[in-house]
Amino acid sequence: MPNVAFVSPKGGSGKTTAALLLALGLAEQGLRVALIDSDPNKPLLQWAALPGKPDGITVHAAPTIPDIRDALREARRHEPQWTIVDTEGSVRGAMVFAALRFDLVVTPLTGSQLDVAEAIKAAQLAEAFGRRGGKPLLFRCLVTRVPAALRPRSLRTVVEQLRRHEIGILPTAIIEKEAFRDLFAHGGGLASLEARGVYGVAAAHHNTRAYVGDVVSALESA
Ligand SMILES: Nc1ncnc2c1ncn2[C@@H]1O[C@H](COP(=O)(O)OP(=O)(O)O)[C@@H](O)[C@H]1O
Ligand SMILES: [Mg+2]
Incomplete structure (x- = not known):
């Protein structure tokens, strides 16, 4: 039963979106997924309250890190079959892996230079706490909110810096898509987007599947 956390010391990097897309991609495969919402603003609980939530996904509130254990219970x-923990974008949120044992910690980052420094910090925290637990903690960065038109070149420096720090990166980047924002505005999953006639659903779907496949592969590699 994989247990995945989305962590970054910075807000707005795409954690909540990536957590939801992972849950939706897994649910689409018929898997039961528990989403633990550990952001005091409760974005995932708000999403779950909108129509169209797939039956395989349950969402549980954990306003503070100590609440995560109760939410898991x-x-x-x-x-x-999967547990996904979304955390608050702060150093406090990033301390989640001091409290719990995860199979994989994912830190999303946009292509910006500021995000790289934050992602390196998150990787170092994960490494420190992972070591403490004996077995190393599996950690991956995830490049998100990438403008579809602007992919390879501007990202190269970001990817190179992460590699230099020996930080693993999920190969698929999540594209900046109106469809992904629409999920939080109107609820549901990828099928709901299609029904609403949202622009670019096929690309969003394809992107989500590739990303979910990367997460599964990363876990299998461990
Ligand atoms: N791939 C994406 N495409 C379009 N908008 C996105 C994408 N990822 C995040 N956003 C938007 O960016 C903002 C921050 O994303 P969010 O997932 O909430 O980040 P975090 O949880 O790290 O704060 C939100 O308004 C969200 O809708
Ligand atoms: Mg969030």
Whole structure:
């Protein structure tokens, strides 16, 4: 039962979106997924309150890090096959892996230079706490919010810097898509987007599947 956390010391890097897309991609494969919303603003609980939430996904509130254990206990009643924890974009949120053991920690970052420094910080925290637990903690960066037109070149320096620090990166970048924002505005999953006639759903779907495949591969590689 994989247990994945989305962590970054910085807000707005795309954690909540990436957490939801992972849950949606897994649910689409018929898997039961528990989403633990550990952001005090409760973005995932708000999403779940909108129409169209796939049945395989349950969302549980954990306003503070100590609440995560209770949320996990509550989630277990639904016998999830995956657990995904979304955290607050702050150093406090990033301390989640001091509290719990994860199979994979993902830090999303946009292509900006400021994000790289934050992602390196998150990787170092994960490494420090992972070591403490004995076995190293699996950590991957995820490049997100990439303008579809601007992919390879401007990202190269970001990717090179992460590599220089020996930080693993999920190969698929998540594209900046209106469709992904629409999920939070109107609820549901990728099928709901299609029904609403949102622009670019096929590309969003393709992008999500590739990303979910990367997460699965990263876990299998460990
Ligand atoms: N791939 C994406 N395409 C379009 N908008 C995105 C994407 N990822 C994030 N956003 C938007 O950027 C903002 C921050 O994203 P969010 O996932 O909430 O980040 P975090 O959880 O790290 O604060 C939100 O308004 C969200 O809708
Ligand atoms: Mg968030």
